Amino acid sequence: xxxxxxxxxxxxxxxxxxxxxxxxxxxxxxxxxxxxxxxxxxxxxxxxxxxxxxxxxxxxxxxxxxxxxxxxxxxxxxxxxxxxxxxxxxxxxxxxxxxxxxxxxxxxxxxxxxxxxxxxxxxxxxxxxxxxxxxxxxxxxxxxxxxxxxxxxxxxxxxxxxxxxxxxxxxxxxxxxxxxxxxxxxxxxxxxxxxxxxxxxxxxxxxxxxxxxxxxxxxxxxxxxxxxxxxxxxxxxxxxxxxxxxxxxxxxxxxxxxxxxxxxxxxxxxxxxxxxxxxxxxxxxxxxxxxxxxxxxxxxxxxxxxxxxxxxxxxxxxxxxxxxxxxxxxxxxxxxxxxxxxxxxxxxxxxxxxxxxxxxxxxxxxxxxxxxxxxxxxxxxxxxxxxxxxxxxxxxxxxxxxxxxxxxxxxxxxxxxxxxxxxxxxxxxxxxxxxxxxxxxxxxxxxxxxxxxxxxxxxxxxxxxxxxxxxxxxxxxxxxxxxxxxx
Amino acid sequence: xxxxxxxxxxxxxxxxxxxxxxxxxxxxxxxxxxxxxxxxxxxxxxxxxxxxxxxxxxxxxxxxxxxxxxxxxxxxxxxxxxxxxxxxxxxxxxxxxxxxxxxxxxxxxxxxxxxxxxxxxxxxxxxxxxxxxxxxxxxxxxxxxxxxxxxxxxxxxxxxxxxxxxxxxxxxxxxxxxxxxxxxxxxxxxxxxxxxxxxxxxxxxxxxx
Ligand code: SF4
Numbered sequence: 001x002x003x004x005x006x007x008x009x010x011x012x013x014x015x016x017x018x019x020x021x022x023x024x025x026x027x028x029x030x031x032x033x034x035x036x037x038x039x040x041x042x043x044x045x046x047x048x049x050x051x052x053x054x055x056x057x058x059x060x061x062x063x064x065x066x067x068x069x070x071x072x073x074x075x076x077x078x079x080x081x082x083x084x085x086x087x088x089x090x091x092x093x094x095x096x097x098x099x100x101x102x103x104x105x106x107x108x109x110x111x112x113x114x115x116x117x118x119x120x121x122x123x124x125x126x127x128x129x130x131x132x133x134x135x136x137x138x139x140x141x142x143x144x145x146x147x148x149x150x151x152x153x154x155x156x157x158x159x160x161x162x163x164x165x166x167x168x169x170x171x172x173x174x175x176x177x178x179x180x181x182x183x184x185x186x187x188x189x190x191x192x193x194x195x196x197x198x199x200x201x202x203x204x205x206x207x208x209x210x211x212x213x214x215x216x217x218x219x220x221x222x223x224x225x226x227x228x229x230x231x232x233x234x235x236x237x238x239x240x241x242x243x244x245x246x247x248x249x250x251x252x253x254x255x256x257x258x259x260x261x262x263x264x265x266x267x268x269x270x271x272x273x274x275x276x277x278x279x280x281x282x283x284x285x286x287x288x289x290x291x292x293x294x295x296x297x298x299x300x301x302x303x304x305x306x307x308x309x310x311x312x313x314x315x316x317x318x319x320x321x322x323x324x325x326x327x328x329x330x331x332x333x334x335x336x337x338x339x340x341x342x343x344x345x346x347x348x349x350x351x352x353x354x355x356x357x358x359x360x361x362x363x364x365x366x367x368x369x370x371x372x373x374x375x376x377x378x379x380x381x382x383x384x385x386x387x388x389x390x391x392x393x394x395x396x397x398x399x400x401x402x403x404x405x406x407x408x409x410x411x412x413x414x415x416x417x418x419x420x421x422x423x424x425x426x427x428x429x430x431x432x433x434x435x436x437x438x439x440x441x442x443x444x445x446x447x448x449x450x451x452x453x454x455x456x457x458x459x460x461x462x463x464x465x466x467x468x469x470x471x472x473x474x475x476x477x478x479x480x481x482x483x484x485x486x487x
Numbered sequence: 488x489x490x491x492x493x494x495x496x497x498x499x500x501x502x503x504x505x506x507x508x509x510x511x512x513x514x515x516x517x518x519x520x521x522x523x524x525x526x527x528x529x530x531x532x533x534x535x536x537x538x539x540x541x542x543x544x545x546x547x548x549x550x551x552x553x554x555x556x557x558x559x560x561x562x563x564x565x566x567x568x569x570x571x572x573x574x575x576x577x578x579x580x581x582x583x584x585x586x587x588x589x590x591x592x593x594x595x596x597x598x599x600x601x602x603x604x605x606x607x608x609x610x611x612x613x614x615x616x617x618x619x620x621x622x623x624x625x626x627x628x629x630x631x632x633x634x635x636x637x638x639x640x641x642x643x644x645x646x647x648x649x650x651x652x653x654x655x656x657x658x659x660x661x662x663x664x665x666x667x668x669x670x671x672x673x674x675x676x677x678x679x680x681x682x683x684x685x686x687x688x689x690x691x692x693x694x695x696x
Contacts, residue, residue: 015676018661018664018665018668019661019664021643023641023642023643025641025643027658027661027664027665029665029668029669029672031679038517038518038564039563039564039565041520041521042520042521042522042565045520045521046655050655052655052659055665058680066517067518085518087518087519088518090518090520091518091520094520128678128679130676131679136563136565137562137563138561138562138563138587140563152562152563152587153563153587153590154563154564154565154568154587154590154591154594155565155566155591156565156591156594156595156654157590157594159655160654160655160658163655163658163659164655164658164659164661164665165665165669166658166661166665168643168654168658170641202505202557202560203505203556203557203560203583203585206557206583206585206586207586236557236560236585236586238586238587259678263677263678264678266677266678267676267678270676302505323504323555323556324504327504327505420509420514421513421514421515422514422515422517422518439507439509439561441507441509441510441561442507442509442510442532443509443510443513443532444509444514447513447532
């Protein structure tokens, strides 16, 4: 039967339809479910109240991340250190109890594999190409980097997946975002995704599933692809996909929860059929030429407020849309920035290198390359928070921790940390943070905190100069390892 | 879930664009393990400003919120819907919603009403001193000034709202279909069954501080 060419998204979707209903809504099977402490307690409570069980506990993996302090968890005497905030402690405790009660695998805060849920999934080989993967967290889009259809869900849906292993969904429209060319000196995957969001806007992807294509994405490591897919949601798209390829297979092979032996061979054979067929149609295509992307950062309180580091704070009056003008004015007031100021003249008090966007080994290497032989500027507090215990261990094996600590950075335990103000790592009101995380919303890093999103190398450059700085001025031109791009 | 067929009363005439979930309910309120009581934290940063809309006695207890584009963008936290429900909001009218938020809203008996910007602009004016009615029977938003705007809602979502359906119960009734799917998938994609997980991974606990 001759069939029309399909996109990667359509293929994954078709493989997971349990039932299609008259109105077009589909009951979609969910292969993988990640659970963390913040969005799950009410779901487990719902199951308990209704006397329901978890349908497929073996397809579910739980790990605490949002609430955990990033200070040591085990004291010198080998005993667990208590968590000071009683509410955080209660939520973490609830996850431990709920997973035990419902028979779900749980990675404890003291295990080497603990980390941010979106770092842990790929790293453990829990995330696989062609699977459907959900988590009660919007940055679940990250897992699309491996070719999984992955998206964030609310707590009612968490409960629905726990009870039924399915979700009721409408098929999304498809958007191809193609990045051609090659990345310039000092330009990282973070700059690419910021450029994309700057182009399509924070709501540009609403209703779409994005597929990232083009030479730049193909040449990118899994770490870099994870950074990009992670921020799909900041452009409004619930999911962002990258077609699986040899890079994907090489990354997954041998991971603890990845298939082995004959299963592995079968899996790879199927994964090779997944990339979009030649001639497959997308509802919308956006193309970017990577040559035009500079190291970038945000100036406002929406991730679409993107500017090159060589640029200036925009004048709100320069926006054609009156609503955007108004939003820009409010943003600049909140950010304490005057129009026309050169971005490089803006001083920072905090630097945060971490979060599920940029806390993997390549991110830490890129930041360490800038920090090496330099000192964190006076008046700056800079912290590095590895995305998982395994990342931390690898970084320590490579000596990155010594570079950071030697330069005056704090080297901390894995968790969401300063990405969101839910644990003790916060930016005080009115202070400014250069952050490798994914959201610059009002109050995201603490009430009144001012956030500039940027790449790990750019964050390190801000730390050692005490201002928003162009990393290209700090690096020898022959070093082009800015994270996530294979040379 | 409480069934809802129409929502009528005062409406916060806000109109703000890109209202994200951190604005609707800041992260520090997410430490609760219950669904109730979050109304106290709703719009905390907005409420910190004197003369804000949410503390204006004219709109006290309003069941409707009128907002701008991309309402509910940001995180997947259902706490945003719980907070709105807890403060008594049962309909939000905006030109567009984030996908995750509108799903969460429906699951908590909140009607996400999509209307074009012109209609929003008109409602923002009217709502300053007039009631607004959102009706799921007729799929319209009306005001005492003869304004009448029609809106669309996915039929399944509409039914869930109007009948207060338990979606999980409905899906559990499809158990045979789900089991059949699982049986087929186990032979075509056996690797997805995976290994029973995390237990027994050799490096557990090693090298942690
Ligand atoms: S690191 Fe930030 S964005 Fe990622 S899961 Fe944690 S809180 Fe969410």
